Amino acid sequence: MSHFDQAVSTTAGVNDPAWRSTARSTAFGMFSDDAMPTQDDEIWRYVDLDFVMDDYRPSAGATVDLGDDPLAAHIPNPTVVRVVDGLFVGEDSFAEGFTVMSLDRAAAERSDMVEVALDRSGISADGDIFKAASAAFGGDGVFVHAARGIVAPSVVAIDIQAGSNGTASFPHVVIAAEEHADVSVVVHLRSHVDTEALIVPQFSIAVGDGARISLSLVQNVGYGVRSIGSLHAEIGSDALFRFGEIGLGGRLARLHLDVGLEGRGSAANVVGAYFGEQDQILDYRYFMRHVGTNTRSDMFLKGAVEDDARSVFTGMIRIEESGQKTEAYQTNRNLILSDGASAQSVPNLEILANDVKCGHGSTVGPLDLEQKYYLMSRGLSPDSADRLQVRGFFEEALGKLPHPELATPVREWINRKYETAQAEGRV
Amino acid sequence: MSNALEITNLKARLGDLEILKGINITVPFGEVHALMGPNGSGKSTLTHVLMGNDAYEASGSALVGGIEVMGLPVFERARSGLFEAFQYPTEVPGVSLDDLTVEMIDVADDPSAARTRAEDASQFLGMDRFMDRAINTSLSGGEKKRSEMFQLAVAGPKAAILDEIDSGLDVDAVREVATMVESLRSPSLGVLVITHYSRILRYMNPDRVHVMVDGRVVESGGPEIAERLESEGYAAVR
Ligand SMILES: Nc1ncnc2c1ncn2[C@@H]1O[C@H](COP(=O)(O)OP(=O)(O)O)[C@@H](O)[C@H]1O
Ligand SMILES: [Mg+2]
Numbered sequence: 001m002s003h004f005d006q007a008v009s010t011t012a013g014v015n016d017p018a019w020r021s022t023a024r025s026t027a028f029g030m031f032s033d034d035a036m037p038t039q040d041d042e043i044w045r046y047v048d049l050d051f052v053m054d055d056y057r058p059s060a061g062a063t064v065d066l067g068d069d070p071l072a073a074h075i076p077n078p079t080v081v082r083v084v085d086g087l088f089v090g091e092d093s094f095a096e097g098f099t100v101m102s103l104d105r106a107a108a109e110r111s112d113m114v115e116v117a118l119d120r121s122g123i124s125a126d127g128d129i130f131k132a133a134s135a136a137f138g139g140d141g142v143f144v145h146a147a148r149g150i151v152a153p154s155v156v157a158i159d160i161q162a163g164s165n166g167t168a169s170f171p172h173v174v175i176a177a178e179e180h181a182d183v184s185v186v187v188h189l190r191s192h193v194d195t196e197a198l199i200v201p202q203f204s205i206a207v208g209d210g211a212r213i214s215l216s217l218v219q220n221v222g223y224g225v226r227s228i229g230s231l232h233a234e235i236g237s238d239a240l241f242r243f244g245e246i247g248l249g250g251r252l253a254r255l256h257l258d259v260g261l262e263g264r265g266s267a268a269n270v271v272g273a274y275f276g277e278q279d280q281i282l283d284y285r286y287f288m289r290h291v292g293t294n295t296r297s298d299m300f301l302k303g304a305v306e307d308d309a310r311s312v313f314t315g316m317i318r319i320e321e322s323g324q325k326t327e328a329y330q331t332n333r334n335l336i337l338s339d340g341a342s343a344q345s346v347p348n349l350e351i352l353a354n355d356v357k358c359g360h361g362s363t364v365g366p367l368d369l370e371q372k373y374y375l376m377s378r379g380l381s382p383d384s385a386d387r388l389q390v391r392g393f394f395e396e397a398l399g400k401l402p403h404p405e406l407a408t409p410v411r412e413w414i415n416r417k418y419e420t421a422q423a424e425g426r427v
Numbered sequence: 428m429s430n431a432l433e434i435t436n437l438k439a440r441l442g443d444l445e446i447l448k449g450i451n452i453t454v455p456f457g458e459v460h461a462l463m464g465p466n467g468s469g470k471s472t473l474t475h476v477l478m479g480n481d482a483y484e485a486s487g488s489a490l491v492g493g494i495e496v497m498g499l500p501v502f503e504r505a506r507s508g509l510f511e512a513f514q515y516p517t518e519v520p521g522v523s524l525d526d527l528t529v530e531m532i533d534v535a536d537d538p539s540a541a542r543t544r545a546e547d548a549s550q551f552l553g554m555d556r557f558m559d560r561a562i563n564t565s566l567s568g569g570e571k572k573r574s575e576m577f578q579l580a581v582a583g584p585k586a587a588i589l590d591e592i593d594s595g596l597d598v599d600a601v602r603e604v605a606t607m608v609e610s611l612r613s614p615s616l617g618v619l620v621i622t623h624y625s626r627i628l629r630y631m632n633p634d635r636v637h638v639m640v641d642g643r644v645v646e647s648g649g650p651e652i653a654e655r656l657e658s659e660g661y662a663a664v665r
Contacts, residue, residue: 374517374562377478378527378578379505379534388530392521392561 027125027135034129056168059085078157086169097147106143117176138170146181163197177211196224205233237263242402247274261295272301276309290323306337429493431617432586437487454617464639508585548580605630
């Protein structure tokens with residue numbers, strides 16, 4: 001018998017309004033029919049999913065508490081909310097035209113608002129078993145909404161704590177900025193270092209015409225956690241979506257990004273920095289769809305792997321026939337720091353319009369010997385020279401983060417990972 | 428008494444290509460010497476072999492302040508008091524000159540003296556606007572040389588080899604660099620200025636000039652050698 005049955009799904013949806021209830025039971029049907037993806041599916045090609053859902057059980061309530069979020073300490077006057085084991089914990093927060101509340105509660109109390117946002121940028125349950133599971137068994141998380149013209153008074157810092165041991169949780173963050181609104185959110189995804197859990201975070205981002213949403217996601221879960229995330233953003237005319245992802249933790253950490261540049265003049269800036277070690281697998285599937293004219297996108301990711309870690313970046317820029325005067329760029333640079341580590345970097349372009357500017361760059365390689373020689377000629381030990389070079393490698397990505405205040409802690413985390421690897425002789 | 432730099436019978440090859448065929452040069456403390464030679468004669472190779480670049484197979488001796496550096500790893504040679512100003516300084520993206528300076532001060536024999544040297548040189552060379560910029564990245568030719576001179580000052584070496592410190596610079600910048608080199612003169616340092624043209628030597632007073640052709644020093648003498656090379660070209664020494 002499965003841990004993930006109809007009764008569990010029904011219980012998860014006890015507060016659902018009618019539209020969500022329907023969606024949930026459809027999703028449960030899909031979940032029951034879905035098999036675990038295999039590497040024959042192009043979109044899972046580089047990842048061996050060596051587990052089944054029933055290796056985990058649904059989380060039975062918020063139990064973990066990791067204390068204050070160290071990341072939030074770097075953000076000036078944040079509005080802090082917490083999601084533990086998939087459940088919103090704490091107080092809703094309301095300001096003039098600006099709402100930060102439990103998604104479950106919002107779906108019940110502000111049903112229309114949530115429905116509109118999810119109509120636009122919800123993640124389709126028929127994508128795969130994880131997306132179906134999220135719609136069938138999840139439901140809570142955070143709803144961030146800014147009404148027309150509202151500039152959010154503070155950065156929303158969402159502390160998502162992943163699972164008690166052995167659980168699967170499905171936190172969902174929905175961010176909607178109506179016309180000309182401006183919203184800024186930092187998500188810290190974390191767990192105890194030794195937690196073994198599955199977390200399926202979902203991000204639904206609706207950027208209204210002329211609006212801006214800045215979102216940073218710092219993925220810092222322990223090496224026993226599998227994180228299989230999805231982000232779907234739809235961007236209106238002359239609107240801007242800025243997204244930064246920092247990938248540090250997870251035995252398997254995947255993020256499937258799907259950004260639709262729908263409106264004329266819409267833009268997306270996507271930046272990433274990741275560092276894998278031990279036998280971590282970091283899997284990035286980034287899709288950028290240019291639908292409107294005069295749209296602009298830039299994807300820029302830098303990553304390093306050491307030990308037996310593997311990283312995958314598969315980027316796709318698709319420019320529809322309607323996407324004339326588009327500018328789109330993707331860059332992915334990877335450092336291989338140990339013989340056992342590897343990185344796949346696969347940028348793709350699919351261009352159906354004829355008046356566009358596109359560029360892509362992709363590199364995978366070791367530290368640069370000339371740089372090392374130069375630094376050592378200044379008296380730096382080989383280890384110090386490497387450390388400086390690794391640090392320098394990430395600076396370009398850190399300089400593009402939507403929240404510059406995160407650069408300091410992120411730099412420290414990355415440097416510490418590398419220094420530990422040096423101290424333990426893995427690089 | 429030891430010399431700043433004492434190179435004896437230094438040979439280097441790259442695979443089958445014999446580049447340095449037994450170099451002998453001595454630079455006493457307090458002196459500035461010039462090493463001249465046509466392109467391809469082996470001047471940069473000499474610099475890299477002294478610094479410990481392991482691309483080359485090398486033999487012979489190089490004493491820095493009396494200490495043998497051949498066989499030491501690159502960073503140990505630097506810490507023994509040898510400094511190389513690169514002909515083509517390497518770009519190190521994302522690492523600022525300030526970051527590097529902090530590390531250099533950290534490994535110095537006397538960190539507080541190194542910090543003082545860094546502050547003085549920063550002021551003297553007007554480095555303020557460079558310190559936050561990535562090393563040698565999007566700098567003009569003259570700015571790169573200035574950055575090399577600054578690092579030399581921070582390192583406080585016993586022997587400094589400046590490889591084509593004048594290359595790619597306009598006349599004013601050459602004069603400026605020459606002034607910086609002359610300002611380095613000190614009883615605790617010997618300098619070897621490598622140049623292809625005698626131009627920079629017009630603005631300096633080298634104590635001796637060595638001429639290198641095809642991997643050998645073919646002539647060593649006073650500054651008059653540079654004057655002769657300027658009027659007659661390298662044909663005169665071949
Ligand atoms: N890394 C290298 N690969 C191939 N040839 C080299 C290399 N370094 C030096 N050489 C050769 O060695 C000779 C000396 O070069 P170099 O030391 O750069 O001379 P200089 O600095 O006097 O112009 C030249 O013939 C050059 O082509
Ligand atoms: Mg040369």
